[in-house]
Amino acid sequence: MSLPNCPKCNASYTYEDGNMLVCPMCFYEWTEEGLKIAEEAAKIRDPFGNEIVDGAEAIIAMDLKLGSDTIKQGTKVKGITILDYPQDGHDIQGRVDGFGLLLLKSSVIKVR
Ligand SMILES: [Zn+2]
Incomplete structure (x- = not known):
């Protein structure tokens, strides 16, 4: 052994x-x-209990204000990366359709 x-x-x-x-x-x-x-305990999950892994795809689970723009619920997020060191509560980043690479919170996405 x-x-x-x-x-x-x-x-x-x-x-x-x-x-x-x-x-x-x-x-x-x-x-x-x-x-x-x-x-x-170290695993990062979306609010629906799905584990988020590097490279995951997800959708935005609720409308998000971004300056004067709104990221609509259902917008695709690709190429998610888990941040080693969360910034301002943002623990992941990913490419959001129409917005590019953004810092996000695992609490606002739903893994597909
Ligand atoms: Zn050792």
Whole structure:
């Protein structure tokens, strides 16, 4: 049985200590269970519970004001990227039909 690499420093010297996995390189300790819960919590979802992944396509789920323009509900969004560092509550960006690349919130789209 091979143990996974360290999720923190990616070293391959993981050993088991009881039900914990330990990395001797950076002293990080974790459990497979804890890792799954953290991964699940880190997932970005639309308001309908669909997971948003890089490259996803979606539609705008509600009319959005953008200056004097309005992005209509149902407008397509392509090439969605999840931002590593949300800016002003915007956690994704994507190409919005007729508007180009925009920062968006995962709460205003619906994944197709
Ligand atoms: Zn490590």
